[in-house]
Amino acid sequence: MSVPPLHAGNIWHDRGWRPASQAPGIVDGRFARSTAADTPGRFIVPGMPNLHSHAFQRAMAGLAEQRGPGDDSFWTWRETMYAFAAALEPDDVRVIATQLYIEMLKAGYTHVCEFHYLHHAPNGARYANPAAMSLALIEAAKDAGIGLTLLPVLYMTGGFDGRPLGERQRRFHHDVGQYVALLEQLKPLENPMLNIGIALHSLRAVPPEAMRAVLATSVARDMPVHIHIAEQIGEVQDCLAIRGTTPVAWLLDNAQVDERWTLVHATHLTGHETQRLAKSGAVAGLCPTTEANLGDGLFPLADYLDAGGCLGIGSDSHISVSPVEELRWLEYGQRLATRHRNISARKAGDSVGATLWQASLAGGARASGLALGAITDGARADLLVLDDASPLLVAREGTDVMDSFLFAGNTPLVRDVMVAGQWRVRDFSHPREAESAADYRRVVERLASL
C-alpha cells in the first residue's frame, strides 16, 4: 500500500535538511526510493524511538513528591512504586499503557522499548496465560499505533549477595526456564511493529549463571539485550564490595557487550569505563528527567561523545513524556554541572539540537533492534511533521529549526505523526485520545480508592 501524495517540504536526514523531492516514498510502511514522496509541511523529521519505559509507572507520576520522615532517595521512591504496582491487573496495565503510548506519539515518540517486569498476579501466582501482562502491553501499543520492542524482564534476586526477593517483588519473573518459555511464546508474534527482546533487570537482580543461561538459549540469539546498570551509587558500592569491581566493568568483562546491548542509566562511570563502553558499540540508555527526579546523578556526556559512544533517550518513569524535555535536560544538566554552554556539540559550529536529535535516533534504533530512526530506504516509515505555523519556528532555517524545536518555548511543535506509513496523529490530535482518557480516568480513580 502506498501513501497518497502530500505537499512537499524539507526532510531531516543525517544532520541536515534535504528537499522532499530527494526523499524516498513509502511502500508497505517502509521508505522506498522507488516512489516519489511528498510531505505535508516544511519540516519533516524522523520519529524518535523511546528506549526505556515502565508503562504502569505513568499512573503514579507525581505521587512520590512528598517528603518522607528521613532523607528521600531512589529507594524510598521504589517503595511508593511497589505499593502502587501491587494492585494492577492486565486490563489496568493495558488501559494505562494505551494512554501513555498515545501521549508518546503526540510528543514525537514513534517506537517504545518497554522494560516490562510486572508478569505475575498480585499474589505471585502465574496467570492462566503466563504472557497475560505482555499481551496487554502488545494490545496497548497496537491500539495506540506505536511501534513496540517488548523486553520481558528477568528479576531473580534482591541484591548482589543473592538474597531472595522481598514480598513486594513476587510479581517479577524469577525462574530462568519460565522466562525463556515466555520469550518463546512471544517471539512468533513479531512483525514490523513488534520486536521481542531480553531485559536483565540489573546485575543485582540476575546472578551471573542465570545471565549466561538466558543468553545461551537459541531464542535469545540476535535479540536486543537491555539492562539497568549503574543508576545508583549504592548499587555500584554493593557490586564493588561483593564482586570486586563496578557494574559496568563487570558486565564488559563477563558478557559479549556489543551493539545488541543497551545499558540503561549508565550514570556512574569511571573514565576508563566511559571509553570501554563507547568502544563496545552498546547504547547508553539515558532518561534525564527520571534520573533528575530520582536524584541519580549525571552521565559523563562530553567524554562519552568524544569517545564516539552511542546513546538514546527514554522516558522511564514517565514523570515527563517528551523527547524535547529529555534532550533539554540532558544538555542542561551538563551545563549546570560544568558552568559551560553547548556541551553536546563537540565541534565549533555544531548544533546542539541537531547533534542530540540525530544521536538519539541512532541509539534508539539500535536499542529497538529494528530499522528505524532515519528517512531512508528500507527504514520503517516513522516521521514527524513540525508545526511550521508556530511563532517558535518563524524565520528559522537549517539547524536553527532543530535547536528551536528542542530549546525554544513550551508549545508542542509536533503537529502530525506517522508510524509505519500510517498517520497516527493529525493536527495535534490522536483519534483515540478521548476514549483512552476516559478509560484511564476510570482505572486510575479505582486504583486511587484502594
Ligand SMILES: [Zn+2]
Ligand atoms: Zn528503568
